[in-house]
Amino acid sequence: MGWLTAFFSWLGEFFGNPENWSGPDGIPMRLLEHLEFSALALALAALIAVPLGLLIGHTGRGEVLVVVSANLARALPTLGLLVMFVLLLGAASIWPVIIPLVLLSVPPILVNTYEGIRGVDPELRDAAYGMGLRGPQVLLRVLVPVALPLILLGCRLSAIQVVATTTVAAYTGLGGLGRYVIDGFATKDYASVVGGSVLIVLFALVVQTLFTLAQRVTVSPGVSQRLKVR
Amino acid sequence: MITFDSVTKRYPDGTVAVDRLSLEAPTGEITVLVGPSGCGKTTSLRMINRMIDASEGRILLDGVPVQGIDPPTLRRGIGYVIQQAGLFPHRKIVDNIATVPYLLGWDKKKARARAMELLERVGLDPALAGRYPFQLSGGQQQRVGVARALAADPPVLLMDEPFSAVDPIVRTSLQDELLRLQAELNKTIVFVTHDIDEAIKLGDRVAVLRVGGTLAQLADPKTLLSEPADDFVREFLGHDRGIRRLQFISTEGLRLRTDLTVEEGAERGTSEPWLLVVSGDGRPVGWVSGARPGELEPYGTFVYGRDSMRSALDAALLSPSGCSVAVDEQGKVVGVATREALDQALAEAADG
Ligand SMILES: Nc1ncnc2c1ncn2[C@@H]1O[C@H](COP(=O)(O)OP(=O)(O)OP(=O)(O)O)[C@@H](O)[C@H]1O
Ligand SMILES: [Mg+2]
Numbered sequence: 001m002g003w004l005t006a007f008f009s010w011l012g013e014f015f016g017n018p019e020n021w022s023g024p025d026g027i028p029m030r031l032l033e034h035l036e037f038s039a040l041a042l043a044l045a046a047l048i049a050v051p052l053g054l055l056i057g058h059t060g061r062g063e064v065l066v067v068v069s070a071n072l073a074r075a076l077p078t079l080g081l082l083v084m085f086v087l088l089l090g091a092a093s094i095w096p097v098i099i100p101l102v103l104l105s106v107p108p109i110l111v112n113t114y115e116g117i118r119g120v121d122p123e124l125r126d127a128a129y130g131m132g133l134r135g136p137q138v139l140l141r142v143l144v145p146v147a148l149p150l151i152l153l154g155c156r157l158s159a160i161q162v163v164a165t166t167t168v169a170a171y172t173g174l175g176g177l178g179r180y181v182i183d184g185f186a187t188k189d190y191a192s193v194v195g196g197s198v199l200i201v202l203f204a205l206v207v208q209t210l211f212t213l214a215q216r217v218t219v220s221p222g223v224s225q226r227l228k229v230r
Numbered sequence: 231m232i233t234f235d236s237v238t239k240r241y242p243d244g245t246v247a248v249d250r251l252s253l254e255a256p257t258g259e260i261t262v263l264v265g266p267s268g269c270g271k272t273t274s275l276r277m278i279n280r281m282i283d284a285s286e287g288r289i290l291l292d293g294v295p296v297q298g299i300d301p302p303t304l305r306r307g308i309g310y311v312i313q314q315a316g317l318f319p320h321r322k323i324v325d326n327i328a329t330v331p332y333l334l335g336w337d338k339k340k341a342r343a344r345a346m347e348l349l350e351r352v353g354l355d356p357a358l359a360g361r362y363p364f365q366l367s368g369g370q371q372q373r374v375g376v377a378r379a380l381a382a383d384p385p386v387l388l389m390d391e392p393f394s395a396v397d398p399i400v401r402t403s404l405q406d407e408l409l410r411l412q413a414e415l416n417k418t419i420v421f422v423t424h425d426i427d428e429a430i431k432l433g434d435r436v437a438v439l440r441v442g443g444t445l446a447q448l449a450d451p452k453t454l455l456s457e458p459a460d461d462f463v464r465e466f467l468g469h470d471r472g473i474r475r476l477q478f479i480s481t482e483g484l485r486l487r488t489d490l491t492v493e494e495g496a497e498r499g500t501s502e503p504w505l506l507v508v509s510g511d512g513r514p515v516g517w518v519s520g521a522r523p524g525e526l527e528p529y530g531t532f533v534y535g536r537d538s539m540r541s542a543l544d545a546a547l548l549s550p551s552g553c554s555v556a557v558d559e560q561g562k563v564v565g566v567a568t569r570e571a572l573d574q575a576l577a578e579a580a581d582g
Binding site for chain 1: 279281301302303304305306310312313314315316317318319320321322329330333362363364378
């Protein structure tokens, strides 16, 4: 039980230290940075990948793009990509970090959005056209609501990945919660390592919860087959 | 009226699904397309609302070629019902039914009011309006599919095997419902099925197609059964063609005897082998035979003048007396059709 005691004493040390709650290296500031990078990268990725996935899924054109992006995502080393962009663009702005984060989060969203649209029952698509809906109406009024769970799943996978990768991005000198872990290791400040890790885990859990709530609100009960209790 | 004028459909892979088809689906009638799998029924139907475009020939809606009409606009004016209903899973039943009215820009209140009216029209409980499709049985979903097709009151209805995915009992009630609706609405309906019994039950006219997409015969059901055009049609109609033809022969002229009934509790005063016991208010109770005077035997009834000879014969076969009981719409006995009377009517049916 020795390690557990150590763990809690490090936690107490980290969170009990008033210095850790203010200033540019304080927890609120670091949290905000982490949130900012993750949210920005995710938003940009969704802005690119959702419309693209919808279009490719609906028209059936450009499917090769989806395959290539899925394979690249599996092949590309995250850290390598980060380091490469920092070397290429320098570390003066946040873009050398944001760009690779976006690149990494596009594939899950793209693939799931595409699969979501493709996977809609062809009979349903047919019925929609048969009722007299036009192409864009079929997409927006029928295919998207039915594919929404998969589209959101893609976004959630990307979000989790972005939150994790933003941690690693601290290697390149960026802020965020990763600083506690990386700096902690460098200075053998294990309280900082443990405290930072716990913060990152909590952050990821909050993100998961937010997506679950978003799903509850946006997906029709008719699609999730969740009965409303009246 | 829908007119097929020498219509051919050739798919990109070279399959000729429909071959120079010419036929008319008259206004206010049910025209059934029937035939074996792959004979081009669905293809023919879908060319009417341009879900598929014809390769050659013309399809006219009241004289106007559909090929000249923008497909979504055309489709909003034509009700379309498919096999698996194809309801939108994310929308409540009421909004599913109101799909086309919404597209046509009706205001939401009017569209929903119309949807509620149709829900009842197709025999569904209005309480289902707030449910989602997955909460309905297959038969209920199919009814919603019909209601959705009728929502904007289109003059034409296309139905592609709408009842083939439900069990036989539900299918029968859906068919009866459609006939009842049609009697009120008088739509021009083109109905696709591979079930010849369904075709004969529903069709004012039946078009039998053969594989390769050519028309084998177009006739009203009675003519189809009595005068099949060729061996293909004869075979497709199946074995009990003669019996089924009886359903188009009325019992109106059937000779009835009224001296074979005896009131409940009264003495039987004749030497007839069978007598029908009738209750005080004129309803049948059972048959008694001279051989076993204490026993009541089962009976079968048909509504005189409304039901067909097929029902009359069926009623006779249900009873050991061999006679069937003619009743009026209220279920009161009007007479008895004996074996001799049925024989005579059948002989006349076989002649004409
Ligand atoms: N998209 C397509 N491409 C090529 N051939 C097709 C296509 N759709 C249908 N066919 C062919 O055209 C013919 C007619 O098909 P269709 O679906 O109209 O038949 P059907 O009478 O409705 O059959 P079923 O009773 O099985 O529904 C068949 O030989 C079928 O294989
Ligand atoms: Mg078919």
